[in-house]
Amino acid sequence: MLTIYGVYRSRASRVYWMAEELGLTFTSVPVLQARRLDNPLAADAPINTLSPDFVTLNPMGLIPSIKDDDLVMHESLAITLYLARKHGGSLAGQSVAEDGLLTMWTVWTATEVEVHTIKIVMVYDNEQDNTDEGKATIAVAGRSLKRPLAVLDQHLANTDYLVGNRFTAADLNLAEVLRYAQSEQALFDAHPNVAAWITRCQSRPAYIAMQKTRSQEPV
Numbered sequence: 050m051l052t053i054y055g056v057y058r059s060r061a062s063r064v065y066w067m068a069e070e071l072g073l074t075f076t077s078v079p080v081l082q083a084r085r086l087d088n089p090l091a092a093d094a095p096i097n098t099l100s101p102d103f104v105t106l107n108p109m110g111l112i113p114s115i116k117d118d119d120l121v122m123h124e125s126l127a128i129t130l131y132l133a134r135k136h137g138g139s140l141a142g143q144s145v146a147e148d149g150l151l152t153m154w155t156v157w158t159a160t161e162v163e164v165h166t167i168k169i170v171m172v173y174d175n176e177q178d179n180t181d182e183g184k185a186t187i188a189v190a191g192r193s194l195k196r197p198l199a200v201l202d203q204h205l206a207n208t209d210y211l212v213g214n215r216f217t218a219a220d221l222n223l224a225e226v227l228r229y230a231q232s233e234q235a236l237f238d239a240h241p242n243v244a245a246w247i248t249r250c251q252s253r254p255a256y257i258a259m260q261k262t263r264s265q266e267p268v
Contacts, residue, residue, distance in 0.1 A: 050074075051074070051075040052075065054103065054106065054114040055078075056079050057259065057262050058268070063113075063129050063225045064125055065259050065263075067129040067140075070221070080100075082112065083099040083110070106121060107123050109123065111123065126159055129222055134148075143213065147212055158222050162197050162223065165230075166194070169191070169233060191230075201240070210246070216253065
C-alpha cells in the first residue's frame, strides 16, 4: 500500500500527479511545511516537517516522502521515477537507453532548472514580487534560465515530449519544476516550443485532477 506524506502545495504535487497518472490507490498523510506554522513543535500543532514522528520517517524534515509497503523513499523526483518504473506502462523507460534518458532529463531538471525556478516562486510566496529585492531576484533567475530554456526549446522543435515522443516521468518532473516560473510569461513567449509542451503536459486529466485538489488546500 502506497502512503504519500506531504501536502499538494509543495513538491509533493509531483508525486500526487504521478499517482493520478498511474491510477494508483494511495493514502495521503498531510504534512505541512514547518515554516508555515508559528510554533511547529507546539503540542497541538498539526503534523509538520518538524514533528518528531515525521522526522523519524525522514530525518531531513522535508516533504514529500513515501512509504510503499516496506520501502521508504524521499526526494520527489526520484519517487516519481520509481513509481513509473514499478508500475510500468508508457510513463517509464521502455529500454535501458530510455531509462538513462529519463534519468538524465530528471537530473538536468534538478541541477539546471529548479535551482532558478524555485527562487522565482519563493519571491511570490513571500509576497516580495513588488519589492526591489524581489524584482532583482526574479530578473537574475530569469537570465539564468535563458540557456536551459533555449536548449529545451531546441530539443522540443522536432518532438512533442522529452523521450520517445510520448509523455513520461521526465516530462512530469520538468513540467512541475517549470511551473514555478510560469508567472514570467516572457520566458515562455521567447521559447514557443517549451510553451506548447508545458500546455500539453498541463492539459492531461491527471494534472487537472491534481491541481483541483491542490486548489482546495489553504494557501
